[in-house]
Amino acid sequence: MHNHGLAPDIGMSPPERLLKPALLRGWRRCCPNCGSGPLLKGYLKVRDSCTVCSEDLSHQRADDGPAYLTILIVGHIMAPLLHIVFVQFRPEPLVLFTIFAIGCVALSLYLLPRLKGAVVGFQWARRMHGFGEDALASEDRDTRS
Template identity: 65%
Template structure:
């Protein structure tokens, strides 16, 4: 990495989108995740380190926020319009809520790790020249 690269700002939106898609925020080709929610220590393509990340509970909070704000009005709309049986309503929204949560959780984690990388947060600033 050259001195110019280390002083340059990283494109936060692009990096976050790459992370949301599960790709390395630096090169965009290497996988960010090793498992469902386990972040790799480094990118296998460009060797960018990721072990500095501190995603903690952020992805879970974002997932709950988004899923709750989507499902609550949808539940009211479906109940008001169709008046389904309570068990059918419960099962339908159970599957939808769990499915959407499982879909969004790793994406939010990847996006949050990439956001931290792009903003030089926590240990990611060690690659930046002062």
């Protein structure tokens, strides 16, 4: 039976990339491939390639995903906490607002680069948006030779 190029051959698939290590490396803001090189070259700017293993990181398309995840997490942490503090202690509204505004901003600033790294790690592990095309192309060249 011949494939005729209609469906990918199972033997041609590149090795699987583990999701959990890639997510953890991204959370630590390290390269999802080697875990040693820095992923970001500023607060949120992803490097074009890893300085240690030269993995091409320019394919990432994190866009608004990390911001939405940050809002989701901060909201789910701070909203119940706000309710508990208000019911238990009844602080002055300005004090409550000031403390929770600072808390929300601080937690958001902490989470945003880590979640961006995790999203890039997820994309890398799942070979999304061009991650891994070079492996498929080199394997294709090897089979033609």
